[in-house]
Structures are given as C-alpha cells and as structure tokens.
Amino acid sequence: MVKGLKMKYNILVVDDSKTILLGLKQTLEDKLNIDVITATSMKECAQLILEHKGKFDLALLDYGLPDAPNGEIIGMVKKFKIPSIVLTGTQLEKDHEIFQNENLIDYIIKNGSYAIDYSVSVVQRFLQNAQVEVLVVDDSKTFAFKMQNLCKKYNLKTVVANSGEEALQIIPQRVNLKLVLLDYMMPGLNGLEVTQQIRKKYKKDELAIIALSGMSEKDVVASFLKYGANDFLYKDFSNEEFFARVNSNIEVLELFNVTQDKAKRDYLTGLFNKNYLLNAGQEIWERSKTNKELLSVIMFSIDTFRVINESYGHDAGDEAVIELGKILSDNVNKDAIIARMGADQFCILLKNRPYAELYQIFDELRENIANNKFPFDNWMLDYTVSIGINIDLTDSLEEMIYLAEEALENAKYKGGNQIIINS
Numbered sequence: 001m002v003k004g005l006k007m008k009y010n011i012l013v014v015d016d017s018k019t020i021l022l023g024l025k026q027t028l029e030d031k032l033n034i035d036v037i038t039a040t041s042m043k044e045c046a047q048l049i050l051e052h053k054g055k056f057d058l059a060l061l062d063y064g065l066p067d068a069p070n071g072e073i074i075g076m077v078k079k080f081k082i083p084s085i086v087l088t089g090t091q092l093e094k095d096h097e098i099f100q101n102e103n104l105i106d107y108i109i110k111n112g113s114y115a116i117d118y119s120v121s122v123v124q125r126f127l128q129n130a131q132v133e134v135l136v137v138d139d140s141k142t143f144a145f146k147m148q149n150l151c152k153k154y155n156l157k158t159v160v161a162n163s164g165e166e167a168l169q170i171i172p173q174r175v176n177l178k179l180v181l182l183d184y185m186m187p188g189l190n191g192l193e194v195t196q197q198i199r200k201k202y203k204k205d206e207l208a209i210i211a212l213s214g215m216s217e218k219d220v221v222a223s224f225l226k227y228g229a230n231d232f233l234y235k236d237f238s239n240e241e242f243f244a245r246v247n248s249n250i251e252v253l254e255l256f257n258v259t260q261d262k263a264k265r266d267y268l269t270g271l272f273n274k275n276y277l278l279n280a281g282q283e284i285w286e287r288s289k290t291n292k293e294l295l296s297v298i299m300f301s302i303d304t305f306r307v308i309n310e311s312y313g314h315d316a317g318d319e320a321v322i323e324l325g326k327i328l329s330d331n332v333n334k335d336a337i338i339a340r341m342g343a344d345q346f347c348i349l350l351k352n353r354p355y356a357e358l359y360q361i362f363d364e365l366r367e368n369i370a371n372n373k374f375p376f377d378n379w380m381l382d383y384t385v386s387i388g389i390n391i392d393l394t395d396s397l398e399e400m401i402y403l404a405e406e407a408l409e410n411a412k413y414k415g416g417n418q419i420i421i422n423s
Contacts, residue, residue, distance in 0.1 A: 009034045009127055010055065014045045014073060015062040015087060023116045024060060031120055032127070042068035042076060054080040058126060060119060063088040063098075063107075071098055078103055083155070085122055087115070099239070105154060106243065125247050129155040132250055133176040136160045137167040137194065138183040138212070143235070147181055150242055164189030168197055177207065178253055179246065182229070184213040184220055192220070192227055199228035205256035208249040266340040268318060269325030274347075277339035278397070281349050284337070285397040288351065296358055297397075297404040298348040299388045300324065303416035305344040308383065316376045320344070320383060323374040331365055347401065355391060355423060362387050363419050370417055384417035391423045 011034055015021045018040075025036045037052070039045040042065050049056070059082045063071045077084055078101050086098060086107040098104060106122050108115055134156045138144040144160050151158040159174060161167040165188055171177060180198065184191040191211055198209060210231045211224040221232050230249050233242065264276040272280075288295040302308070302320055309317040321344055328338050328346060337349040353361070366387055373380040388408025390400050407422040414420075 009057045010052065011036050011123065012039070012045070012048065012056045012059040012082070013037070014039045014042070014060070014065070016040050016065050017062075017110075020062075020087070020110060020116070023113075024119060027116055027120050028123060032124055034123075034127075041065055042073045045073060046076060049077070049080055049082075054082065056080075056082050058082070058105075058123060059084045060123070061086055074098055074101060074104070083126065083153075085119065087119070102149075102153065106240070125251070126155050128254075129247075129250070130157070131176065132178045133157045133159065133174055134179045134181060134246070135167060135170060135174065135177055136181045137162075137164065137186075137191075138181075139163060139186040140183070143183070147242075150239065151181075151246070154243055154246065156246070163187065164191070164194035164197075167194055171198065171202075171207070178250055179208045179210065181246075182209055182211050184211060184224070192223055195224060195227045195229055204228060204230055205253065205260075208253050210245060210249060266325075269322055269340050271325050271329060271346070272337060272339040274339060274341045277337055277341070277347055277349065280337055281397050284349055284351065285393075285400070288393060294352050294354065294391065295393055295400070296348075296350045296353055297390045297400045298350060298358075298362060299341075299401075299404040299408040300328065300346040300348070300385050301408055301412065302344040303384045303386055303412065305383070308381065312376060312379065312381070316381065317344070319374065319376050320381065323372070324369070324385070327365075327369060327372065331368070347404070355421060358389055358391065359419065359421060362389065366417065366419055386411035386416045387419040389419065389421040391421065 011028060013021060013024050013036055021038050021040065025038055028034055028036045037048055039048055059077050061073050061077060061084055063086050065073055074084065074086060081103060083105055084103050085105050087110050088107055089110050091109060092098065092107055105126060108119050134151050136144050136147045136158055139162050141162065144162065148158045148160055159170060161170055164186055182191045182194060195209055198207065208230040209228065210233055211229040212233050212235055213220055214235050224232055231245055233245055264272055266273045285295060302324060305317060305320065308320050324346065325340060332338055332348060333350065335351065339347050341347050366385060370384045373382045386408055388404045388406065388411055390404040390407060392403060394400050394403065403422050407420040411418050411420045
C-alpha cells in the first residue's frame with residue numbers, strides 16, 4: 001500500500017511487450033503494494049474493464065497495440081472515465097489529439113528501465129495526491145475553474161477562493177492544505193500582500209505557494225520569491241508544466257515533512273522521542289496554565305525489563321519495548337502525546353482528564369498489559385508495568401515529569417504492576 005494511504009488501489013496496465021508489462025506489474029506491486037491487472041491488447045483490456053465494471057483507479061495504456069495501432073485504446077478507456085497514462089515509443093506533438101482527453105494525466109516515452117521507474121513515480125504521485133488539498137485563489141472565476149479542473153485531473157482535492165481576504169480565512173480551517181495557487185492581480189489584497197500574510201504564520205516548508213501572473217507582469221516574479229513564494233507560473237502554462245510544477249512543490253514539501261517527522265520519532269517504536277515531547281509539551285503546558293486546564297503526565301516502565309534482557313537477550317528487550325509502544329499507541333486517546341523517553345520508559349501527556357477517569361483508564365490498561373503475551377523466537381513472553389501519574393499543574397513541565405517519575409518509582413518500590421497518582 002502506498003505510504004500514508006489506507007485503501008487498496010486497482011491499476012490496469014496494457015502493453016503488448018511482455019518485458020514492459022511484467023516490469024511494470026512487478027515494480028508497481030513491490031514498491032507500492034497495489035493490485036496490478038494486465039492485458040496485452042485492446043480486446044483483453046475491454047474484457048477486463050467489463051469484468052471489473054470500470055472500477056480501476058488508474059490505467060497505463062500502450063499507444064500502439066496490435067489491434068489498436070493508433071491510440072484507439074485511449075478513446076475506448078476514456079468512455080469509462082478512468083484516469084490514464086499513455087505509454088508511447090515516440091515523442092508526441094503538443095497539439096496531438098490525445099491531449100484533448102480530459103482523463104489523460106501524462107504520457108511516457110518507453111525507453112527501457114527509466115520508463116518503468118518514471119511510470120511508478122507518476123502512479124505513486126497520483127495516488128498520494130488524494131491526501132493533498134490545494135487552494136486556488138483567483139478573482140477570475142473562469143481561470144479559477146480551469147485550475148480547479150486541472151487539480152482534480154491529477155487527483156488533488158481543491159478549494160477555491162475568489163479574493164485574497166477569503167483565502168486568508170480559509171487557510172487556517174484546512175488541515176490537509178499543502179499548496180496555494182495564488183493570482184497576483186486581484187481586487188482588495190493582491191497576491192504579494194496575501195503571500196506576506198501567509199508567511200507570517202506558515203513557513204515555506206509548511207505551506208507551498210505558487211504565484212501566477214500574466215506575461216506582461218514579469219517584474220513581479222522577483223518580488224513574489226522575495227516575499228516567500230516557493231515558485232512562479234505564467235498564466236499561459238501548458239498542462240504538462242502545471243503538472244510538473246505542482247507535483248514538484250508537493251514532493252519537496254513532503255520531503256521536508258518526512259525529514260522533520262524522523263527527527264521527532266523514536267527509532268525503535270516509531271512513537272515520538274523525548275526531545276519532541278519536551279518541545280511540544282512546553283506549548284501544551286503553557287496553554288494549560290493560561291487556560292487553567294487539567295494536564296496529566298503519565299510515566300510507564302516495564303517491571304521486569306532487566307530480567308528479560310538478561311534471560312533472553314537484548315533483542316527480546318527491544319521486542320518488549322516495541323510491544324508496549326504498540327499497546328500504548330492502540331489504546332491511548334489520539335489527542336495525547338506518547339513518547340519513548342529511553343530504555344523501557346514511556347511518557348504520555350494528556351489534557352482534560354480528571355483523577356477518577358485517569359485511574360480507570362490506566363488501571364484497565366495496566367491489567368491488559370499484564371495479561372498480554374508476545375512472541376519472541378520460540379517463547380511467548382509477558383511482563384507487567386508500573387505507572388506513575390502527576391496531575392498537579394506545577395510551575396514547569398519538567399517539574400511535572402519529575403513528580404510523575406517519583407510516582408513511578410514509588411509504584412515499583414511497592415512491588416510493581418500498579419498505578420500511583422500524585423496530585
């Protein structure tokens with residue numbers, strides 16, 4: 001399954017070259033974990049489409065097939081409104097009739113292994129675009145509609161604003177917004193002014209801006225880039241250029257996010273690390289203090305961690321830690337921050353939970369952990385945990401963590417497999 005996506009996709013690949021067909025099928029299935037169904041002719045393709053009732057998420061189509069030598073398969077697949085990528089042995093002219101096909105995403109020249117790799121990258125980008133939202137900002141409803149349709153063609157979710165003021169109201173409300181396509185000349189706030197306002201709240205690696213302007217306004221390019229735009233497009237762009245620029249900016253943004261996310265994560269469990277908890281937790285603590293909200297710090301530790309390491313080896317200890325991380329991730333509310341603090345110790349920050357509710361939640365979790373077994377080599381291992389909780393909103397987050405650690409040590413001192421709340 002493509003990273004970050006929760007559903008399985010069906011891709012149709014049609015090519016009379018068995019080498020290309022098998023290469024695409026194997027690479028797509030291995031790299032993206034998607035279902036690839038193949039055909040070697042237009043007749044086979046038609047049968048498969050009927051069998052699957054036209055329910056393909058994407059099709060890769062050979063332009064020249066034995067029973068469809070001049071791209072006839074493209075027109076046939078178009079009737080089923082399946083987004084398509086064309087595979088061709090030669091360069092196609094820009095005015096070629098296939099570019100009138102609203103379902104055409106891209107065309108790829110078949111030139112060996114590079115064509116397979118590029119095809120996979122285009123497929124991956126198309127599928128991942130379903131998770132990306134784009135804001136189109138233009139006072140011309142005609143041009144905004146054109147850009148909206150282009151975005152939809154590439155599987156991007158779109159929102160439209162017809163003024164800079166409307167755009168600034170929309171942006172904070174859209175959690176999946178990754179890209180703003182922003183016109184320069186608009187009544188009220190122009191594109192440069194909107195860019196300035198956006199950059200006061202969002203960095204270039206948080207929200208990308210592609211500015212758009214007419215050919216007569218060449219002098220504004222430098223101003224847009226200076227004010228914080230990521231890229232610039234003249235309004236006479238081709239569909240291919242639009243596709244390339246939009247995808248390039250989204251991919252750079254995703255690369256930043258992956259890099260930043262790795263820096264926040266614990267290498268073993270995939271949960272947040274100590275540094276992230278301290279940094280993000282400081283902001284949560286400040287809000288809780290200002291708003292007089294409840295804030296809890298919950299510390300977990302495996303009671304027999306040293307015994308597991310000494311009896312079964314450090315790999316078993318790692319598996320125990322991974323298992324506890326998974327249990328916490330699966331059972332603790334999603335509004336909590338869960339972090340591995342080191343070795344077998346975990347910390348949770350949880351807002352707005354009273355004493356009685358905290359005790360019930362984590363005592364049930366403690367009991368479930370005690371009854372849980374996990375496989376390691378030929379053994380089924382188990383362990384208990386001690387839990388220390390602090391719900392006293394003190395003068396610093398560090399002090400709250402220290403008090404939770406004291407409660408945790410007290411729970412261990414009393415024999416483990418229990419919960420102590422400091423309030």
